Amino acid sequence: MRAFLALDLPEELTAALATAQEGIRAGRVVPEEDLHLTLAFLGEVRLDALDDLVLDLEMLRPGPIRIEAAGLEMFGGPNPSSLHIRVDAAPELLHLQRKTETMIRRAGLALPRRRFVPHVTLARFPRTMSAEDHARLGRFLAAKSDLRLPPVWSDSLSLMQSRLTSEGPIYDPIETFALA
Template structure:
């Protein structure tokens, strides 16, 4: 039986100035007293498509196909905080995408098309451009995040 790996396709955040600003926001969120697990700076990314648990051989196939994807360089501007599933029941805290959102959606469409050719089913949730910065562990002081 082939080893399965939890996989996703993403764009890493590598700009140190941006990472420093995000870490500052994360610190402020922790100061609310909410029970949060912040995403480590080296793990911050914009997910284009979650793949789930897939065999290593399939992952290698996806990697190979990704190398053939082409798109023009574009600028992204991250702005504003939001929450999944909603503000009444916050499980995930994220930063939104303002400038470059349409470009990012185009890249996600190309990824989705490539995955369809490889036999992956369509993403049932669709693409929602965001950068996850924290996850709520328990309901402790969760309500304090609403006013953040």
């Protein structure tokens, strides 16, 4: 199964993000219930290979993590693959992310070497977008690129399963862990 570790977002943040998504008229908008901040992508793993990681995560208690989301950006250059809102790389968030990566490696799971870019994905785009969709996306960004949401606190993280479908990924929590 495909798995990842994500910081859970409080309802007030997901509701505000869902409202902001209403103007996106290109690609596939991420459903409100699937909005999250990925801490680490594990890729394909066996469920039993997660046992040691789950034990470590059950003991993790860094306290609530402050999330400050502001500014829209895209990944993928001229042919964007996704639209996201940046999340401030606060020391507590960076510490939690590094700590979870250490736990994952200690559990014997391999992680790709990627720079952590804290963000919440709002929409995904096909490999090639029409000129009309590019224009719609440009208008949306011109109107909303300076989006800034009030800071919130996350008090849990989840080990998630990701199932790919033709309609987009489906996320199911395997287990959720309190941070305090």
